Amino acid sequence: MSYNKSSFHPAFIVTNIKNSVPIVLEMENVSYSSWAELFKIHAKSHKVLDHIIPPKTKAHPPSTDEEKGLWSTLDAMVISWIYSTISRDLLQTIIEPDATAMEAWDRLHDIFQDNQHSRVVALEHEFSSTAMEDFPNALAYCQRIKSLAD
Incomplete structure (x- = not known):
């Protein structure tokens, strides 16, 4: 430069x-x-x-x-x-x-x-244990799932 x-x-x-x-x-x-x-x-x-x-x-x-x-x-x-x-x-x-x-x-x-491997394990656990009934609406649930996937 x-x-x-x-x-x-x-x-x-x-x-x-x-x-x-x-x-x-x-x-x-x-x-x-x-x-x-x-x-x-x-x-x-x-x-x-x-x-x-x-x-x-x-x-x-x-x-x-x-x-x-x-x-x-x-x-x-x-x-x-x-x-x-x-x-x-x-x-x-x-x-x-x-x-x-x-x-x-x-x-x-x-x-x-x-620490990618340990984060993957933790995120997979959180992803699989995330339930729609824990969120006020489908949009909030989908945003959380997308956030975990990202």
Whole structure:
């Protein structure tokens, strides 16, 4: 990515990340795949995807103080987007002083994807024990089943 003081970075126009990522990522209501996909689309459209996912081609690191300053500002912006779209419990789990956006992204990935087998077993149990009579209507039941399937 080319850094230029006279150019305006598209990430600076974001005023409310929740307009683009309306899902709050929580441990109880697992929607990691949907949340991550919406977040990646948002990051890509604002040209900051490389702050959470390493580029496939070897990118040159910022070399001048100006480039380093812009990179640091953008990274702080992306990490604030992450923090504002997750629950307080997850925030308390992943927040660390001076962490980068990629480190926070990776911690969330590890929470939801590294223990995949045990999560599958737990979700299958919850899926099979979910009964329609526990919900006020068919829509709520279907939404819960879809959430578990996702």
